[in-house]
Amino acid sequence: MRCALLLKSALIVLSLAAPLAASAAVGKCERLIATGGADNPPFLWRDPQNPKRLIGANADLLKKITDSLDLKLEVLYAGDAGKAFEEVRSGRMDLLVDAGLNVQTLEHLDVVHPAITSLQLVAWVRHEPGFLYASREDLHGRSGAYVATMSTGEAFDHYAQNNLRLRSATGLTESVQQLLGGKLDYVLHERYNAVARLNSQGLLDDVLRLEPPVAERSMHFAIAHDSACNSPWLRGQLAVKMTELRAAGVEEQLLAENLERWKQQSMKTKP
Numbered sequence: 001m002r003c004a005l006l007l008k009s010a011l012i013v014l015s016l017a018a019p020l021a022a023s024a025a026v027g028k029c030e031r032l033i034a035t036g037g038a039d040n041p042p043f044l045w046r047d048p049q050n051p052k053r054l055i056g057a058n059a060d061l062l063k064k065i066t067d068s069l070d071l072k073l074e075v076l077y078a079g080d081a082g083k084a085f086e087e088v089r090s091g092r093m094d095l096l097v098d099a100g101l102n103v104q105t106l107e108h109l110d111v112v113h114p115a116i117t118s119l120q121l122v123a124w125v126r127h128e129p130g131f132l133y134a135s136r137e138d139l140h141g142r143s144g145a146y147v148a149t150m151s152t153g154e155a156f157d158h159y160a161q162n163n164l165r166l167r168s169a170t171g172l173t174e175s176v177q178q179l180l181g182g183k184l185d186y187v188l189h190e191r192y193n194a195v196a197r198l199n200s201q202g203l204l205d206d207v208l209r210l211e212p213p214v215a216e217r218s219m220h221f222a223i224a225h226d227s228a229c230n231s232p233w234l235r236g237q238l239a240v241k242m243t244e245l246r247a248a249g250v251e252e253q254l255l256a257e258n259l260e261r262w263k264q265q266s267m268k269t270k271p
Helices: 002-027 057-068 081-089 103-108 154-163 172-180 191-200 232-247 250-269
Strands: 031-035 044-047 050-055 072-075 095-100 109-111 117-126 143-147 165-169 186-190 207-209 215-224
Touching (some): 031 057, 031 081, 044 057, 050 072, 057 095, 057 232, 057 250, 081 095, 095 103, 095 109, 103 109, 117 172, 117 191, 154 215, 165 172, 172 191, 172 207, 186 191, 191 207, 191 250, 232 250
Parallel strands (some): 031 072, 031 095
Antiparallel strands (some): 044 050, 095 215, 117 186, 117 207, 117 215
């Protein structure tokens, strides 16, 4: 009888503790503070109406996830990509919305899989008969340019240093104008960011994108090791929701919407 009473008491305690434990796991984080590189449309850029806030396809995607998990979200401006990474690495912010998959990231952040998207570094050329292109080896010996602030990844940097004739430019518009003036054979830039910027400048119809991409790298959500929100539950939920949204093609839809959003905002700021 005594054993039965003890067993019954233990079961009661466990039944009371289980919901509390589950509640604590879910309730530990009620709000996520996220950031990322602030000058990368259509993925992420500063809100003209509120410069402390970041908007774009990645912010919209994360908002869909946090809404489904009943979490509050703020995507805030922290500076350029390096400063944004430092804010998350230090734990002052919880999540990086545009993390690359590299050693530095893996040392300090838990990377969410699957990836948000694949960033495609492509060669842009003039809209005229040019050179035959089937792979990046066909760029050897030709004159190219890239924007100095653009991240291309360590593997491609090593390849370019040993195989390509590249000069750095201060901006995409400047390098494309040199391309159109015949001073360059090609310009390297990330596909969607180039579309956003060149379309807003009226230059997109003057250039042609070569396929296949010169290089590709994945972009992820990543949670700081030192974030109070970093829990197995949240990491698991982020992975599940990302899998569902990727399968439904939501990221492609958000990229299209934010390409148009950037274009409309750029038109409003033109003199």
